[in-house]
Every structure is written in C-alpha cells, then in structure tokens.
Amino acid sequence: MAMKITEECINCGACEPECPNTAISQGDDIYVIDASKCTECKGQHDEPACAAVCPVDCCVL
Template sequence: MALLIESNCINCDMCEPECPNEAIFMGKEIYEINPDKCTECVGHYDEPQCVAVCSTDCIIQDPIRKETTEQLAEKFVALTS
C-alpha cells in the first residue's frame, strides 16, 4: 500500500526530507503523499521513514491503494531505473 497523511498532520516538516522517493509534498493545508511515488521505502529501508519520524502518528496505509511488497518493489525499480 502507498501511505496516506491524515488530517491531524501538524506540518512539522519532519517527513518530507526523509522520503527517498520525493513522494511527500506540501498540499493546500497539510503534507500529502503522491501514491505513484510511494514505495513505503521498499528498496531503500526496512520501514517507512516518514512513519518513523512522524510526531503525531498521522501517516497510515492508504486503504484505497492496496499494494503488495512485490508491487512496491516493482515500483521502486521503475522509479530508480
């Protein structure tokens, strides 16, 4: 699954620089994640770095974008080749 930032985000600026795929960006009110770029850090790290640094635990798996680890790995390859 791609990740999703919930509305209780406080814009602390911690997640955006941690994303190795540059999938996180400032939206109209809060940070957002581009699901086409989000691999949940598969291929880079053992766990999603944005989740690890989020002070409000507002980053969840996007229930609309269900992806397997294999699909996330394929996306990683496509993004980095």
C-alpha cells in the same frame, strides 16, 4: 499500496526530507503523499521513513 498522511498532520515538515522517492510535498493545509511515487520505502528502509519521523503518527498505510 502507498502511505497516506491523515488530517492529524500538524504540518511540521519532518517527513518531507526523509522520503527517498520525493513523494511528499506540502499541500494546502497538510503534507500529502503522491501515491504514484510512494513505495513504502521497500528495499530502502526497514519501515516507511515518513512514519518513523512523524511526531503525531499520521503517516499510515
């Protein structure tokens, strides 16, 4: 399963540089996660890096 960024995204960009798989990019209104690249940071971090830095908790499973 991949992480998802919800509509609550404030478009701050904090998550994009944290993704070790470059799965996050800027969409039209909010950032988006490419599900085919997202590994939930398994084997790289203890928790998904995007969720750890998101100021509004919009990076969810």
